[in-house]
Amino acid sequence: MAAAAPMHDLGKIGIPDRILRKEGPLSEEEWMVMRQHPLIGARLLEGARAPLLELARSISHHERWNGTGYPYGLAGEEISFAGRVVAIGDTYDALRSPRPTSGFPART
Numbered sequence: 001m002a003a004a005a006p007m008h009d010l011g012k013i014g015i016p017d018r019i020l021r022k023e024g025p026l027s028e029e030e031w032m033v034m035r036q037h038p039l040i041g042a043r044l045l046e047g048a049r050a051p052l053l054e055l056a057r058s059i060s061h062h063e064r065w066n067g068t069g070y071p072y073g074l075a076g077e078e079i080s081f082a083g084r085v086v087a088i089g090d091t092y093d094a095l096r097s098p099r100p101t102s103g104f105p106a107r108t
Helices: 010-014 028-034 037-044 052-058 081-096
Strands: none
Touching: 010 037
């Protein structure tokens, strides 16, 4: 899991900078592209051996306990333990780091 923290957003390499660095809210189309980054990261790690295989499992860090996350809409313990831990770290980092103004639509 230690490798997962710095590499959890590996899939953002496949997201255009105009979306990653956009100031203000993303359009629904841009948001659909952004939601693909966990899948891109998992594909990059397909066929990897441990410990990279564990890293691939942690890429579920945008899933939410109540099932409203992405990319698969996993809920509760369907989400890997590593993914849950990385989600906590990612949230903390987001709260502490300067970022473009919002960029993501409000979740309801």
